[in-house]
Amino acid sequence: MVSNTSVSCARNGNGKKIWLFDIDIAIDLFSVKIEAKQALAA
Structure with a gap:
């Protein structure tokens, strides 16, 4: 996810x-x- 954002940043x-x-x-x-x-606690 982080690497995808970095690529988008470089492109944009x-x-x-x-x-x-x-x-x-x-x-x-x-x-x-x-x-x-919350689901685990419920």
């Missing part, structure tokens, strides 16, 4: 857009971790 040359995209991925992964913990 739009650092700000990719940076926001990286934050979205991080939030998604974080949300998935929380949901997984």
Whole structure:
């Protein structure tokens, strides 16, 4: 996932857009971790 983002960054040359995209991925992964913990606890 990280390498794909790096390739996109090099291709786009739009650092700000990719940076926001990286934050979205991080939030998604974080949300998935929380949901997984809640599922295990339930």
